[in-house]
Amino acid sequence: QVQLVESGGGLVQAGxxxxxxxxxxxxxxxxxxxxxxxxxxxKERDFVAAISWSGRTTHYADSVKGRxxxxxxNAKNTVSLQMNSLKPEDTxxxxxxxxxxxxxxxxxxxxxxxxxxxxxxxxx
Numbered sequence: 001q002v003q004l005v006e007s008g009g010g011l012v013q014a015g016x017x018x019x020x021x022x023x024x025x026x027x028x029x030x031x032x033x034x035x036x037x038x039x040x041x042x043k044e045r046d047f048v049a050a051i052s053w054s055g056r057t058t059h060y061a062d063s064v065k066g067r068x069x070x071x072x073x074n075a076k077n078t079v080s081l082q083m084n085s086l087k088p089e090d091t092x093x094x095x096x097x098x099x100x101x102x103x104x105x106x107x108x109x110x111x112x113x114x115x116x117x118x119x120x121x122x123x124x
Contacts, residue, residue: 002026002113004096009118012086016122020081022096022115030074033099035111036081038092038120045095045108049081053102061106064090086122093117 008020020036035050049060049070058070069082079096097111105111 004098004113004115006094006096006115006118009094009120011121011123014086014088014122014124016086017082017084018086018120020083020094020096020118020120022079024077024079024098024113028074028077029098029113030077031102033102033104034070034072034079035097035099035105036070036079037095037097037108038090039095039117040092047106047108048094050099050104050106051079052104057104059104059106083120086120088122088124091120091122093119
C-alpha cells in the first residue's frame, strides 16, 4: 500500500520557522516530481512548492518564494519543506503529493498520491 505521511506541523508565532517532512512508503518516488500544497479553511487547495525527480529543479508559489525551501532525499524516499519567516496567512493544512511525471508541476491533477495533511498554524 502506497502511503505519504506528513509530519512537522504545529503552532508557531509569526516570524518563526517550521520544517515539514513527508515520508513515502510502499514504492519509491525517485523518478517522480514531488510537491507541497496547502488548504486554508474555506479555500481551495493551492500549490506551494514542487521539486523535480532529481532535485535540480524547484518551483515556488509567489507567496512563499524566498521564505520556503523544498528539498528531497531519494535514498530515504522523503521530501521536506523548510518554512521560514512564517506569516499568519500561511496557516493551512499542508499536503505532500507525488507527481505523475518527473518534472515540477503546479497542477494538482498532475499528482496522483497524496498524504493526509498536517496542520500549520501561525499566530500573529
